[in-house]
Amino acid sequence: GAVVSQHPSRVICKSGTSVKIECRSLDFQATTMFWYRQFPKQSLMLMATSNEGSKATYEQGVEKDKFLINHASLTLSTLTVTSAHPEDSSFYICSARVEGTYGYTFGSGTRLTVV
Amino acid sequence: GQNIDQPTEMTATEGAIVQINCTYQTSGFNGLFWYQQHAGEAPTFLSYNVLDGLEEKGRFSSFLSRSKGYSYLLLKELQMKDSASYLCAVRGLGAGSYQLTFGKGTKLSVIP
Numbered sequence: 480g481a482v483v484s485q486h487p488s489r490v491i492c493k494s495g496t497s498v499k500i501e502c503r504s505l506d507f508q509a510t511t512m513f514w515y516r517q518f519p520k521q522s523l524m525l526m527a528t529s530n531e532g533s534k535a536t537y538e539q540g541v542e543k544d545k546f547l548i549n550h551a552s553l554t555l556s557t558l559t560v561t562s563a564h565p566e567d568s569s570f571y572i573c574s575a576r577v578e579g580t581y582g583y584t585f586g587s588g589t590r591l592t593v594v
Numbered sequence: 595g596q597n598i599d600q601p602t603e604m605t606a607t608e609g610a611i612v613q614i615n616c617t618y619q620t621s622g623f624n625g626l627f628w629y630q631q632h633a634g635e636a637p638t639f640l641s642y643n644v645l646d647g648l649e650e651k652g653r654f655s656s657f658l659s660r661s662k663g664y665s666y667l668l669l670k671e672l673q674m675k676d677s678a679s680y681l682c683a684v685r686g687l688g689a690g691s692y693q694l695t696f697g698k699g700t701k702l703s704v705i706p
Contacts, residue, residue, distance in 0.1 A: 485636075511692055522681060522698040523637070572636050576692050581625060581644070583694065585636040 481507045481577045485586025492563055492593055500558045500589045502573035508553035509575035513583075514546075517570040529556055563593040596620045598697035600682050605703045606672055614667045614700045616682035627694065628656050628667045629681040637681055640667065669702075677704045 482505045515523040529535040529550035547559040573586040597619045606612040625644040629637035643658035655668040679699040
């Protein structure tokens, strides 16, 4: 089946630094990638939608200059958290729509802790 | 806008049946999904409904009533490993129609 590989699974960084999270589709082409953030005991909140070769569409309240999304190829999408602060600590998950089906496949998530 | 409601927590006994409800008010509807999520892990797909009625898949069944904006997930023969959060998600229509909006999830605890 369609698999999305997400790395890293866990990262701890210092406040003010940047962190890049990668999602790769391993056996299919991910035209559309969704990026979610999940705080403890909360549900998944959509941050942005990216389509290969075009600019990402950000949800209201999500700073596009802080959360940089690149979807330069059909198999790779990245989310960079710039100038991270402790309040950015969260669980970030990517999800790709699997064309030709009604479904979506999720990455395994990245636990970001900013200290 | 999108509003999806489901109970926060439920507890059920091993071997029993549990029903998790989900109600939604959305600006458009193009399918409802149920996902299982264990703590610290990504969601895994359980079921999809786009037409009214019951979809059965092994121990899991999901029901949809579009006129009532209502769905439920039914888990039979509960096992300890079913302890997890269950997320209801709705796919909308129009621009961004492939986006899913998630409910806050129902944390299910299965006890011996």
